[in-house]
Amino acid sequence: MKASRPIPYRLFCASRNTLLCEVAFSFSIPSADHGRVTITLTYPDPSANGAVRRHAQSQSWFTNSRDELLMCVGRFSLPDALKRRGIGSWIWSGIHRHLPVEVQERLILTGSLSSTDALVPRTDAEGCPLMGTQGPLLMNQVALRNRFWSRMLMPTDGKGPTLWCDTQGNGAFRGQFRDPHHNRDCRRILAAPLPPGQRYQQSA
Numbered sequence: 001m002k003a004s005r006p007i008p009y010r011l012f013c014a015s016r017n018t019l020l021c022e023v024a025f026s027f028s029i030p031s032a033d034h035g036r037v038t039i040t041l042t043y044p045d046p047s048a049n050g051a052v053r054r055h056a057q058s059q060s061w062f063t064n065s066r067d068e069l070l071m072c073v074g075r076f077s078l079p080d081a082l083k084r085r086g087i088g089s090w091i092w093s094g095i096h097r098h099l100p101v102e103v104q105e106r107l108i109l110t111g112s113l114s115s116t117d118a119l120v121p122r123t124d125a126e127g128c129p130l131m132g133t134q135g136p137l138l139m140n141q142v143a144l145r146n147r148f149w150s151r152m153l154m155p156t157d158g159k160g161p162t163l164w165c166d167t168q169g170n171g172a173f174r175g176q177f178r179d180p181h182h183n184r185d186c187r188r189i190l191a192a193p194l195p196p197g198q199r200y201q202q203s204a
Contacts, residue, residue, distance in 0.1 A: 004029065006040070007098060016189060019044070021082055022194065023091060026065040032102050033069075035089055036060040037095055045081055046128045055079050059095070063108055069103065071177065080121045080129055087190035092152055093181040099108065106184035107177040108156060111149075115169035118145040142169040149173045151180040 006024040013020055019111070025079035028036040040056040061071040078088055096104060121129040122137040129136045146165055153162035153175030165171035185191075 009094070010192045010194055011090065012190040012192070013085065014190050017190070020085060020087065020189070023087075023094070027098065033063045034061060035103065039091055039095075041079070041082065041087075043079065043082060045079070047081065052082060053079065053102060061103065068108055069106040070108050070110055080123065083120050083123070083153075086186050088148060089151065089180045090186045090191065093179050093186070096152070096177060096179040097183075102135050104168075104177070109149075109153060109177045110174040113145070113149075113163075113165055113169065113170065113171040113173065115142075118142040140169070145169075148180075149156065150161050152178055156177050 006026045008022060008024040010022050011019060011020045015123060021041050022041075024040045026038040028041070036058055037060075038058040040054060042052060042054050044050040045053045056073070057077065058078070059071055059073060061069055076088070097101045099107065118141045119138045120141055122139050123129055131137065142165065146163055150163050150173075153173060155162055155175070156176050161174035163171065163173040165185055
């Protein structure tokens with residue numbers, strides 16, 4: 001399917017008014033049956049002296065044999081420098097906001113959860129990983145990861161649960177896709193739309 005022009009934004013930390021990254025959504029020509037969105041992040045990497053990095057990933061939706069419109073989330077990840085800053089939920093809110101209404105109303109998110117999903121590096125205020133004697137220090141955030149997905153899920157049958165998880169962090173989720181910000185702005189992020197074609201600028 002032919003891709004649409006990118007929809008770019010520049011994201012700032014609301015408390016410090018510093019540039020976090022730029023995010024561009026590129027949607028395939030969506031239909032009521034199938035489509036795809038590619039999310040591209042451009043950001044300064046504090047662990048590489050501010051070198052500009054790019055991180056892209058795609059998610060697709062399709063209609064299954066039961067006439068359900070599904071997005072099977074294979075893997076959603078952020079660079080270490082952008083974790084725990086509210087960017088993940090802002091991205092999913094943006095995906096929901098830019099979907100056609102006929103897709104918004106039907107789309108079901110489904111995916112698996114692993115005990116390794118919630119192991120994230122500890123970072124300082126600038127986003128640089130904290131190091132120990134055996135490498136980067138990691139923290140287990142199973143509960144935080146589960147809340148992340150639960151905020152954007154509604155039961156498909158009018159009753160829960162929408163997420164299942166054992167004590168090790170393994171499980172799955174399935175539910176009607178909803179805006180995790182409930183159509184409100186993210187308090188941690190200031191987002192500014194960018195003119196099409198404007199290139200990344202490191203200075204705000």
